Amino acid sequence: MTGMVAQMPDRDRKVAERVPTDWKTGAMQTRIRRRYAAERRFRFMGLAAVVLSAAFLAFLLVTMLAQGLRGFTETRLALPIDFAAAGLEVTPAQLEQRGADAALASAGLERVVDNAAVAAFGPDGMDLISDTAWIRVGERLKADPGLLGGQAVIAVPASAGVDLAAKSGDTPLDARVAELRAQNRLTTGFAWGFLTGADSTDPTRVGIWGALKGSILTMVVTLLLAFPIGVLSAVYLEEYAPRNRWTDLIEVSINNLAAVPSIIFGLLGLAVFLATFQMPRSAALVGGLTLALMTMPVIVIAGRNAVKAVPPSIRDAALGIGASRVQVVFHHVIPLALPGILTGTIIGMARALGETAPLLMIGMRAFIAGPPGGFTSPATALPVQVFLWSDEVSRGFVEKTSAAIIVLLVFLLAMNGLAIYLRNKFEQRW
Amino acid sequence: MTQVHIDTPVQPDAPAPHKMTARNVDVFYGSKQAIKDVSIDVDMDRVTAFIGPSGCGKSTFLRTLNRMNDTVSSARVTGDIRLDGDDIYSPQMDVVQLRARVGMVFQKPNPFPKSIYENVAYGPRIHGLAAARGEMDEIVEGSLKRAGLWEEVKDRLSDSGTALSGGQQQRLCIARAIAVDPEVILMDEPCSALDPIATAKIEELIHELRGRYAIVIVTHNMQQAARVSQRTAFFHLGTLVEYGETSEIFTNPREVRTKDYITGRYG
Numbered sequence: 001m002t003g004m005v006a007q008m009p010d011r012d013r014k015v016a017e018r019v020p021t022d023w024k025t026g027a028m029q030t031r032i033r034r035r036y037a038a039e040r041r042f043r044f045m046g047l048a049a050v051v052l053s054a055a056f057l058a059f060l061l062v063t064m065l066a067q068g069l070r071g072f073t074e075t076r077l078a079l080p081i082d083f084a085a086a087g088l089e090v091t092p093a094q095l096e097q098r099g100a101d102a103a104l105a106s107a108g109l110e111r112v113v114d115n116a117a118v119a120a121f122g123p124d125g126m127d128l129i130s131d132t133a134w135i136r137v138g139e140r141l142k143a144d145p146g147l148l149g150g151q152a153v154i155a156v157p158a159s160a161g162v163d164l165a166a167k168s169g170d171t172p173l174d175a176r177v178a179e180l181r182a183q184n185r186l187t188t189g190f191a192w193g194f195l196t197g198a199d200s201t202d203p204t205r206v207g208i209w210g211a212l213k214g215s216i217l218t219m220v221v222t223l224l225l226a227f228p229i230g231v232l233s234a235v236y237l238e239e240y241a242p243r244n245r246w247t248d249l250i251e252v253s254i255n256n257l258a259a260v261p262s263i264i265f266g267l268l269g270l271a272v273f274l275a276t277f278q279m280p281r282s283a284a285l286v287g288g289l290t291l292a293l294m295t296m297p298v299i300v301i302a303g304r305n306a307v308k309a310v311p312p313s314i315r316d317a318a319l320g321i322g323a324s325r326v327q328v329v330f331h332h333v334i335p336l337a338l339p340g341i342l343t344g345t346i347i348g349m350a351r352a353l354g355e356t357a358p359l360l361m362i363g364m365r366a367f368i369a370g371p372p373g374g375f376t377s378p379a380t381a382l383p384v385q386v387f388l389w390s391d392e393v394s395r396g397f398v399e400k401t402s403a404a405i406i407v408l409l410v411f412l413l414a415m416n417g418l419a420i421y422l423r424n425k426f427e428q429r430w
Numbered sequence: 431m432t433q434v435h436i437d438t439p440v441q442p443d444a445p446a447p448h449k450m451t452a453r454n455v456d457v458f459y460g461s462k463q464a465i466k467d468v469s470i471d472v473d474m475d476r477v478t479a480f481i482g483p484s485g486c487g488k489s490t491f492l493r494t495l496n497r498m499n500d501t502v503s504s505a506r507v508t509g510d511i512r513l514d515g516d517d518i519y520s521p522q523m524d525v526v527q528l529r530a531r532v533g534m535v536f537q538k539p540n541p542f543p544k545s546i547y548e549n550v551a552y553g554p555r556i557h558g559l560a561a562a563r564g565e566m567d568e569i570v571e572g573s574l575k576r577a578g579l580w581e582e583v584k585d586r587l588s589d590s591g592t593a594l595s596g597g598q599q600q601r602l603c604i605a606r607a608i609a610v611d612p613e614v615i616l617m618d619e620p621c622s623a624l625d626p627i628a629t630a631k632i633e634e635l636i637h638e639l640r641g642r643y644a645i646v647i648v649t650h651n652m653q654q655a656a657r658v659s660q661r662t663a664f665f666h667l668g669t670l671v672e673y674g675e676t677s678e679i680f681t682n683p684r685e686v687r688t689k690d691y692i693t694g695r696y697g
């Protein structure tokens with residue numbers, strides 16, 4: 001104390017004697033220049049980082065689109081068929097009833113189409129058109145039964161070999177395809193079959209709908225489970241649970257759960273849902289349950305942060321006019337925390353949608369030739385389908401893989417778009 | 431409500447019984463005692479002011495009167511606090527109903543981030559006080575009028591309550607509190623975040639509300655206590671130093687600590 005008192009006058013004198021700062025000296029100017037330079041450097045580096053990541057994204061999109069857009073198209077051959085001469089044993093009336101497909105098949109439409117191909121393109125004609133060409137002809141006939149009595153030129157899908165030669169070239173059929181193209185008998189059209197079909201061994205016949213429906217069913221199960229459980233856990237932990245060793249332990253466990261590699265959740269799903277509970281293999285239900293385990297911790301963590309960010313004054317206000325704690329939570333805390341909870345849900349669901357490893361573990365990698373009928377029927381999912389097709393030897397699958405990736409990305413964008421729309425909607429309410 | 435007041439028998443010509451009574455109240459935060467042996471009465475038709483240096487326990491004591499301290503897990507209240515003779519800390523007392531009867535206005539205006547209408551309608555709605563939509567409209571209009579806010583907001587009831595100015599927000603909070611028709615209103619430094627003009631409006635409002643509710647106001651502004659209150663309680667270091675008529679406290683304090691505080695010796 002006494003020491004300080006003794007120092008006081010000394011310090012006072014120093015303050016009084018302090019020379020006024022000269023802001024115009026050389027050192028000051030250098031400092032200003034350095035500050036501006038640092039600022040410019042930082043701006044440049046930030047911009048460079050943004051440009052770089054945008055370039056990566058653009059590169060990904062461009063390669064995917066360049067490769068994948070061709071996957072949505074099919075090569076068609078103009079096939080002249082003389083139905084009158086072929087003598088199909090079908091009446092126009094039969095074509096307008098149910099069971100028209102069976103009638104056409106038993107009347108030998110496939111043979112008629114094959115013969116027409118040989119007649120039109122020569123002895124190799126049957127190899128140029130797809131095995132499913134007669135189905136397309138059948139659809140034309142059903143739409144226009146009057147064709148039965150005459151002739152028609154119908155664009156039928158080409159075989160995998162022709163399709164590949166027409167799209168990328170470098171195959172033994174290149175010369176033949178060039179010839180057909182010169183004769184104007186080759187056209188390209190949108191492959192509706194890709195959007196409505198399921199897996200197949202023939203790349204011209206594969207469709208994405210089977211995997212897309214599997215993914216949708218899986219995501220529905222995941223969302224219905226992970227969202228309510230995640231939100232309720234988050235709210236309970238933040239608003240109700242006492243702070244003690246047990247809740248600390250739960251918090252640490254949940255944080256760790258969010259970081260566990262996904263394949264381990266797959267093994268868990270295999271052991272618990274398939275082995276113990278005897279649930280069906282390869283089903284969207286099991287896939288959804290497994291992914292829900294993985295998504296829930298993400299939602300809990302985001303939800304807790306969102307609940308924590310709701311100002312305590314709002315809780316006081318509601319309690320102060322006699323709201324019960326449940327009313328405080330459901331009328332004020334959850335609505336205010338919802339945008340944050342939804343952000344966490346988007347992140348968790350996007351991760352679940354792209355997840356392959358756990359689905360492989362529970363058998364969703366099986367070859368399934370038709371779209372799943374329901375939650376318990378065998379299904380596959382988009383990322384697994386991408387993985388399976390990328391493994392195929394046939395060159396026709398390359399573009400189909402990219403096309404499947406485009407569908408996956410579009411699905412992801414649609415899901416995120418919906419969540420962002422909902423988030424903004426809830427934010428506007430205030 | 432029909433309960434007989436055992437400890438304060440009512441004589442025919444005795445003054446009306448106190449609205450709220452507190453006897454020998456202690457409040458602890460963990461092991462730290464914030465309120466020591468405070469006894470006080472709150473009456474209808476009166477404004478009671480709590481004054482004292484910051485940290486002396488005014489807010490803590492105020493929050494025991496509607497059990498807002500229940501939300502602080504470390505807080506523990508002992509003693510006897512009654513509303514119309516009923517022990518508010520007894521297991522029979524429903525805390526939700528208690529807080530509807532003893533409303534509260536906070537230091538920082540805290541309207542809900544909802545429309546002005548919803549802010550006022552929320553309390554009556556959760557307590558089921560309005561049967562029909564028209565009735566709710568009447569409650570909202572009446573509460574806003576009594577809070578002196580109606581003229582300013584009647585054309586924009588669907589705007590967000592948080593878009594109002596600070597003083598308007600605080601009056602909205604008062605409207606929200608009186609919409610559930612409480613018997614007691616507790617105000618914790620309601621003007622400390624407001625400018626002088628908004629403060630004057632709130633003080634005027636307190637005058638008008640006095641006839642209908644028992645009002646307790648915490649303030650660190652002694653002129654304000656002198657202007658709005660009829661009774662004043664001076665707190666210091668968790669104890670109630672002096673409690674009496676406001677005019678007495680300000681002109682003729684009995685305790686030297688009160689006198690020192692009022693004359694600005696500390697605080």
Ligand SMILES: Nc1ncnc2c1ncn2[C@@H]1O[C@H](COP(=O)(O)OP(=O)(O)O)[C@@H](O)[C@H]1O
Pocket residue numbers: 459464482483484485486487488489490491502504
């Ligand atoms: N939630 C709490 N937990 C622990 N101590 C608290 C809490 N709230 C207030 N206190 C303490 O209780 C005492 C009284 O505080 P308060 O009632 O807020 O005073 P005032 O309103 O008169 O300024 C202070 O010492 C303060 O630090």
Ligand SMILES: [Mg+2]
Pocket residue numbers: 488489490618619
């Ligand atoms: Mg206070």
